[in-house]
Amino acid sequence: MEGVKITCKDAHRLVSEGLDRELSLLERTRLRLHLLACGACSRFNGQMDLLRQAMRRLPPE
Numbered sequence: 001m002e003g004v005k006i007t008c009k010d011a012h013r014l015v016s017e018g019l020d021r022e023l024s025l026l027e028r029t030r031l032r033l034h035l036l037a038c039g040a041c042s043r044f045n046g047q048m049d050l051l052r053q054a055m056r057r058l059p060p061e
């Protein structure tokens with residue numbers, strides 16, 4: 001990934017990885033810029049946010 005522009009594939013990967021780990025500032029910036037420009041990925045990210053919140057509500061192991 002060079003520069004700030006990323007593809008939808010990269011955006012999906014970052015959203016998925018964001019479930020497992022903290023994204024770096026650069027990754028978050030790239031993702032946010034992509035989500036602003038891309039409705040499909042923005043919706044995907046919204047669904048993952050719901051999933052993330054649901055997972056957080058589960059009791060730990």
Ligand SMILES: [Zn+2]
Pocket residue numbers: 007008011034038039040041042
């Ligand atoms: Zn996209």
